[in-house]
Amino acid sequence: MARSPHIFLSSLLLAASILEGTLAAKIIVTNNASTSPGGIRFDREIGAPFTIATVKSINDFIWKLFRQNSDAERKHVPVLNVVVKHLDDGALAETGGDNIYVNDWGIRSFGNARFDFTALMYHETTHIFQWSGRGTAPGGLTEGIADYVVMKSKYFVAEGYTKPGEGSRWDEGYGVTARFLEYCDGLRAGFTVDLNNKMREVYRDEYFRDLLGKPLEQVWKEYKAKYGRS
Structure with missing residues (x-):
C-alpha cells in the first residue's frame, strides 16, 4: 500500500526536528562553591534548573539573532558546563573551551539575583557560540x-x-x-x-x-x- 505524501512529509519534518534537538548543547551545572555566601545564594535564588532553562533559551536567542538557521551554520557544542566557583583573578565570569565559570563572589554582589545572572549568561553564552x-x-x-x-x-x-x-x-x-x-x-x-x-x-x-x-x-x-x- 502506497504511503500518503502528506504522511511521508510529516515523518521527514519530525525526523528533522528530532535531529536538530539532539544537536543542541547539553547543559550541565555544577556548584563548586556551595558553602560560600555566593554559592549558597546561587542554590537558594538561582539554582541549576533555572540556569539550564535560561542558557538553553539564550542559545536559541543567539542562533536567531545571528541568523544561523541550520546546523551547518552553527558552532556545534555537545556539552556546555556552567560552573560556580571562586575565581582568583576577580572576574565576574569567564569562559574556557565550552565552559562558563561564574565567580561565587560576583553572585553574592548581585542585586536581583536572577535578572543579573541572566544578563551575565547572555554575555558569556555568546562567547560559547560566536565565531572568533x-x-x-x-x-x-x-x-x-x-x-x-x-x-x-x-x-x-x-x-x-x-x-x-x-x-x-x-x-x-x-x-x-x-x-x-x-x-x-x-x-x-x-x-x-x-x-x-x-x-x-x-x-x-x-x-x-x-x-x-x-x-x-x-x-x-x-x-x-x-x-x-x-
Whole structure:
C-alpha cells in the first residue's frame, strides 16, 4: 500500500526536528562553591534548573539573532558546563573551551539575583557560540559582540552603560565596541551579524570594507566625529 505524501512529509519534518534537538548543547551545572555566601545564594535564588532553562533559551536567542538557521551554520557544542566557583583573578565570569565559570563572589554582589545572572549568561553564552576566526579576531571585538547580544536582549540596562562615541579604540571591548557595532548596524542593517558569520575561519579588518565600503579606520573616525568625541 502506497504511503500518503502528506504522511511521508510529516515523518521527514519530525525526523528533522528530532535531529536538530539532539544537536543542541547539553547543559550541565555544577556548584563548586556551595558553602560560600555566593554559592549558597546561587542554590537558594538561582539554582541549576533555572540556569539550564535560561542558557538553553539564550542559545536559541543567539542562533536567531545571528541568523544561523541550520546546523551547518552553527558552532556545534555537545556539552556546555556552567560552573560556580571562586575565581582568583576577580572576574565576574569567564569562559574556557565550552565552559562558563561564574565567580561565587560576583553572585553574592548581585542585586536581583536572577535578572543579573541572566544578563551575565547572555554575555558569556555568546562567547560559547560566536565565531572568533579561530582565535584571530581581536579580543575586544569578541567582547564587544558579547555585549552587543546583551544589548539586544530584554536584560540590558542602559543606565550607567557606555554612551555612543565613548572610547579610544574600536576594539577596546565591551560597551565601547558594542556601541561602535551598533553604529555600524545603522550604516548597514545586520552588519554585526554578517561580521560574526564571516569570522568562522579567520578575522580580517577588510571585512569592514567588504560590508560597509569603507576601511575600518575611516568608519571609526566618522563614528567618533558623529558624537563629537576625538
